[in-house]
Amino acid sequence: MDPAESHHGVTWNQSTLGLSLHSTTDTLVMTFYLLLVVCVGLWALLSHSRGTVKDFFLAGQNLAWWLMGISIYSSNIGSGHYMALAGIGAASGIAVGALEWNSIFMLFLLGWIFVPIYSKAEVVTLPEYLKKRFGSLRIQLFFTFIFLIVYIFSRISMEIGFGAMFLKMVWDTDIYQTMLTVLTIIGMYTITGGLATVAYVESLQAGIMILGSALLMGYAFYEVGGYPKLVSKYMEAIPSKTQQGNWTAQPECYLPRQDAFHIFRSCVSGDIPWPGLILGATTVSLFYGCADQVSVQRFLAGKSRLHMEGGCLLCGYLKLLPMFLMVMPGMISRILYPDQVACVVPSECQKFCGRGTGCSALAYPVLVLGVMPHGLQGFMLSTVCASLMSSLTSIFNSSSALFTLNIYTWIRPTATEKELMIAGRFFVIILLAVTIVWIPIIEMAPNEILFEYMQVLKSCLTPSMTAVFLLAVFCKRVNEQEVTPLGPLTRRKAFVPPL
Template sequence: TSKPFLPQLIAPQTPALGMDSSTKINNPADISVIVIYFLVTLAVGLWAMFLSNRGTVGGFFLAERNMVWWPIGASLFASNIGSGHFVGLAGTGAAAGIAIAGFEWNVSDTDLNKRDMFSGAIFIQMAMGLNLYLAIITLLGVTGLYTITGGLATVIYTDTLQTFIMMVGSLILTGFAFAKVGGYEAFMEKYMNAIPSNTSYGNISIDPKCYTPRPDSFHIFRDPITGDLPWPGLTFGLSILALWYWCTDQVIVQRCLAAKNMSHVKAGCVMCGYLKLLPMFVMVMPGMISRILYTDVVACVVPSVCEQSCGTKVGCSNIAYPKMVVDLMPNGLRGLMLSVMLASLMSSLTSIFNSASTLFTMDIYTKIRFGAKERELMLAGRLFILALIGVSIAWIPVVQSAQSGQLFDYIQSITSYLGPPIAAVFLLGIFCKRVNEEGAFWGLLIGLVVGLARMIAEFAYGTSSCVNPSNCPKIICGVHYLYFAIILFGISCIIILGVSLITKPIPDVHLHGLCWTLRNSKEQRIDLDADEKQEDEGQGILKLTYNWFCGFNQKKGPKLSKEEQEERKKKLTDITEVPFWRNIVNINGIILLAVAVFCHAFFA
């Protein structure tokens, strides 16, 4: 039976996440660090608000397209690395070994703000003893405030701060973890022996494969049939998800569009790529060490023991990282690590809120209100963020009941059902001029229907675990989600090409600069742009202050002539680069690729 919301909100915290109150963050050193973190974040946010023009659509949603490479790279990383990584990557590492790091090296996972809310709340619930909903509402309040008022520039600059905090904090914890376990060699040996002491309940003995570390725990490439992350799926299925996430996800693309020029875009992406090499060592391996240190809790398999330890019957691997932080770190550093989790959570949420607001305002609201003025669009975008905050709170019990003890795996399976059709449309739209709107529409529609059918079936039959497998029929759920991504991508491509070939092509005059063969075309592309109307009204000091705080004030520059407008438009769409910087960025891209290949080979 469902429980009412208010009792959940105000009820005292149960000891389900099991820890002594003496280990919680309730000492002056930890609290001081957290307060300093919030003050610094607030200062950076206010500085960015003063610096940027938030009163126009371009200023609020694209930071006036004037960002340099290093905050873009930091923001890409911070937007991608949410608290779901610290909880989910470490948890899956604790349960199944290092293979999950292949998601970071091949591509990445996606960012769903609901899973980040849940995983961040797990950490705060353990560290501070706060109720789940109270923790979430507090976080949403702080995050929503500077996202609604600040715009993309504020989000990017605060993301840069969050990236620095995340890296420093996670590297410190990694050092503590390896020192505690006795070094890398001892880590490899002890992990394979991290078996819980309680492996039966009543007259039932649990299958040893459910609690014994996998023989291939220290291998990324695993058996194509019996592996939990089969290597063909990791290589090809994950590449499809990479195409979808890094090339079409609004959060990522919006940051790239905010860059000064193409060289800054590429340099920011390369910087993000270097940072993405680290999660294996600062998230996955610490999660595995947590299993060594707290075997009976993190690796529990008996439902009653798991429920007592972490509040869920299907496994406690999700608390691997937060438990180690709370139990292992000294006062002060524990507060720093909570700041790390807050940083990862807030950076992901601000990114989601700003980008979703952009999509709603520019792609939906403008179709509903054709003549909407700039001020109205800004207000609509901010109100949509408030709506997202409400949806985030409402979604928490759904994720809480669906998560199977391996949060990261749950997230990835969802993206495998919904991402491939979008990736197919994007890839064919770029490289095949013959693809048209009809083909894209039907390929996307049918692909999403097939993906939703699989997703709904898995939800309907419930979450499975090693101890209690799902009853979902093999014909529906038997195909690994990474293999399913490959199949779904193929189906979508066939439908897109088939429908496009039997319908009218799009004339080249509408495609200049939009597809690969016409990317360097100098001809004018014919499209429709709505004329923006400026609102001019007298304002008093109170209204000016209110408009500045909410980002409604528009910094009006000199009126541009038609020639100047054309020149500005050409500059914004120019993809040429200075040869020297182009070569520097390309060389770094090749080095990054070589390092990623080496890491795969070393841990293969």
């Protein structure tokens, strides 16, 4: 094996993980991106009101359709998508991209059915709606805690894990100092500006994300020779070393899947069987279609129902892109660098990525450093950093709304609006501290397994949450039982939203 390989002026050692940026141009591009985020955040902060709870958490209900659609796409596509979709695409094929397509139909349900009902109920958070619908504080508090668990232990952990992994591998810098810088910038405009500022900054970051990943896709398809070459060469992307001493890897461990270009796969031998894609993934996607605070909160901030529907359509079109911007580039990375991305010998994988169970998570950063020139490498670093920042800011803002309007008002029923604003900002500071604590905990295992862990956690918690919201909206006779001294008494005067 050639110990070093040069490609487009980028030289890195194949025997180690030596993938890092040292170009001054790349550092300047990254610095310019961070300054641009600060400038846009300050502009949005100074040009929009944030003096009331409605202004802070719903942007004064004045968001336009394009701002809602772009903001939702930006908040849903995080660093985990870039790393994990590319990694799973390299290992398995295109089926993982269909999971993003599945959620498009749920967005239409959100815009045309659920958001109008939530809007008519005049709520800011979804647990508030459940309280109005069922008439009890217990279910409001319970679902608030469940939402926070999903956001903190699933979404924040995944974003930090993949973001830290990418920055550590590509930029070769102290990960704690880098993350502290990023989190400081996030905290500046999230704590002070509220949803309006977050939405405008996310729109900027979405543009950077789409442009950067599209450039990488163009370079990658040029290197591989176009889509027909991708189809033919992917089936031949096999690592050169498949045995060590008396140990030989099983063929299924290093040979590409024969159904790699099939979306609907066998329910017996498929890694993503078609019943799971149609039924299981739809059940999880329904969470985004009726019960995700991050998405619903942005639609509730819309100017009108027409703007809400337009935002859904725009976000649906944007959700078509991950298949081409992330999954297929990951497959191309396996073609160009099979010894690293598709390694199967434990000792080889240990040299490349520090793990003995495969290095498919390297697919995206290896491709960035392998096919893009200096300057654009820094732009790609900004792209992944933008996805990390947009996801974290949306989680922080929505989690702050959940805590302030559901838990703090329960602790302090007489709290003034000014006190609620202070509590909301203080909770964001707590989340920033929790995020920093997460870094050393999950840094040791930041690969596609983390993405699968997030999916498993959501699969366990979100279906039951979705079922409650579906019953609340579509079944008027379902009400919570109120415990009285004489025994359980069904509450009859609960709020029932019209359909």
